[in-house]
Amino acid sequence: MLKSLRPLLLLFIGLGFSFFANAQNDPKADMNINNPYVCEGQSIRFFNRSKLYDSIVWHMGNGDTSKAEKFDYLYTNPKNGLEEYTVMLIAYGNNTADTAIKKVTVQAHATAFFKDSIIATWVQFFHESKNYIGLSWDFGDKQTSLSDNPKISHLYASGGTYNVVLIANTDYQCNDTFSKTIVLVDSSQSGSVGDKNPYKMEIYPNPIIDFSIFAFNNNAEKALKISISDATGRVLFYQHKRYVAGTHRINLGELIGENQTGFYIISIADEKSTYILKSIKN
Numbered sequence: 001m002l003k004s005l006r007p008l009l010l011l012f013i014g015l016g017f018s019f020f021a022n023a024q025n026d027p028k029a030d031m032n033i034n035n036p037y038v039c040e041g042q043s044i045r046f047f048n049r050s051k052l053y054d055s056i057v058w059h060m061g062n063g064d065t066s067k068a069e070k071f072d073y074l075y076t077n078p079k080n081g082l083e084e085y086t087v088m089l090i091a092y093g094n095n096t097a098d099t100a101i102k103k104v105t106v107q108a109h110a111t112a113f114f115k116d117s118i119i120a121t122w123v124q125f126f127h128e129s130k131n132y133i134g135l136s137w138d139f140g141d142k143q144t145s146l147s148d149n150p151k152i153s154h155l156y157a158s159g160g161t162y163n164v165v166l167i168a169n170t171d172y173q174c175n176d177t178f179s180k181t182i183v184l185v186d187s188s189q190s191g192s193v194g195d196k197n198p199y200k201m202e203i204y205p206n207p208i209i210d211f212s213i214f215a216f217n218n219n220a221e222k223a224l225k226i227s228i229s230d231a232t233g234r235v236l237f238y239q240h241k242r243y244v245a246g247t248h249r250i251n252l253g254e255l256i257g258e259n260q261t262g263f264y265i266i267s268i269a270d271e272k273s274t275y276i277l278k279s280i281k282n
Contacts, residue, residue: 025052025094026052026093026094026096027051027052027054027092027093027094027096027097028050028051028052028091029050029053029056029090029091030048030050030051030100031046031050031087031089031100032046032047032049033045033046033047033104034047036102036103036104036105037104037105038075038105039106039107039109039170039172040075040076040078040106040107040108040109041074043074044072045070045071045073046058046070046071046072046073046087048068048069050089050091050100051091052091054093054094055092055093056069056089056091056092058088058089059088059089061087061088061104062075062085075104075106078108081130081131082105082107082108083105083106084103084105085103085104085105085106086101087101087102087104088100088101089101105172107131107170107174109176110130110132110168110169110170110174111130111132112132112135112166112167112168112176114129114164114178116164116180116182118182118184118225118274119225119227119229119233119235119267120227120265120266121156121157121184121265121267122153122154122155122229123155123156124151124152125137125152125153126150126151127148127150127152127166129148129168129178130168131168131170131174132148132168132169133169133171134169135147135148135166136166136169137164137165138163138164138165138166139156139162139164140161140162140163140164140165140182141156141162155233158184159184159185159276161183162181162183162184163179163180163181164181164182166179183273183274184273184274184276185273185274185276187199187201187275188277188279198275199216199218199268200215200216201215201216201266201268201275202215202216202277203215203279206279207280207281208253208279208280208281210253212252212253212281213251213252214249214266214277215247215248215250216247216268217247217248218243218246219245220245221244221245222243222270223242223243223270224240224242224243224269224270225240225268225269225270226239226250226268227239227266227269228250228255228264228265228266229264229265230262230264231262231263237255252264252266260281261282263280264279265277265278266278
């Protein structure tokens with residue numbers, strides 16, 4: 001009986017060795033990626049590391065394919081600012097195939113941007129940033145904020161030149177930075193002239209009384225923002241228009257009111273700077 005089965009056993013053993021030998025020659029798909037996390041516009045380098053193959057095909061996860069051994073590839077327009085792609089490398093050989101899979105993530109660059117509106121020493125910032133996960137503000141006076149509110153207000157304690165910096169942060173350092181210089185010139189000091197008081201701002205009588213006048217001189221027609229506010233930031237007067245050349249006057253007594261006392265700030269803002277005049281009504 002055993003003798004009769006011997007040829008069959010030898011056949012099975014031979015087939016097993018043949019199968020094992022063939023399996024040893026099957027392709028082994030493998031790949032290397034230089035950076036699986038990139039910003040939009042940054043290419044990724046793909047390397048074939050497969051073994052025992054006759055041919056390969058890359059599937060890039062967006063419908064594109066390639067048969068190259070190594071290449072640089074650029075993903076564009078990630079959906080919603082962040083998109084993950086499944087990359088497949090298929091290695092063919094020995095009448096079979098093997099697949100290696102890896103994922104790459106592409107993030108859109110953030111855009112940092114803000115506009116500002118200045119009333120006296122109060123500055124309102126309106127950010128219009130995009131594709132960010134967080135914002136970082138530096139107001140240039142050693143004060144910072146992480147607020148991402150569309151509008152943020154900041155009070156400067158005194159005149160000065162302040163470089164305001166906004167950074168829009170992302171997951172993979174696809175950040176963006178926007179900055180603008182805010183110039184607040186304190187024209188309140190007695191005898192302020194020239195660059196400190198180009199509009200010859202003055203209050204008379206000063207300190208403020210019920211019939212005090214604020215006057216300024218515009219040497220050429222231009223657009224100006226005139227504001228008058230109290231110490232809390234409450235705006236009593238605001239006007240943005242083109243002023244003709246010459247002297248202009250505003251009745252402070254009427255604006256402030258007969259029974260109102262306190263600290264007041266008057267400002268004139270042109271395209272480059274904001275000039276501040278401070279006074280008090282007892």
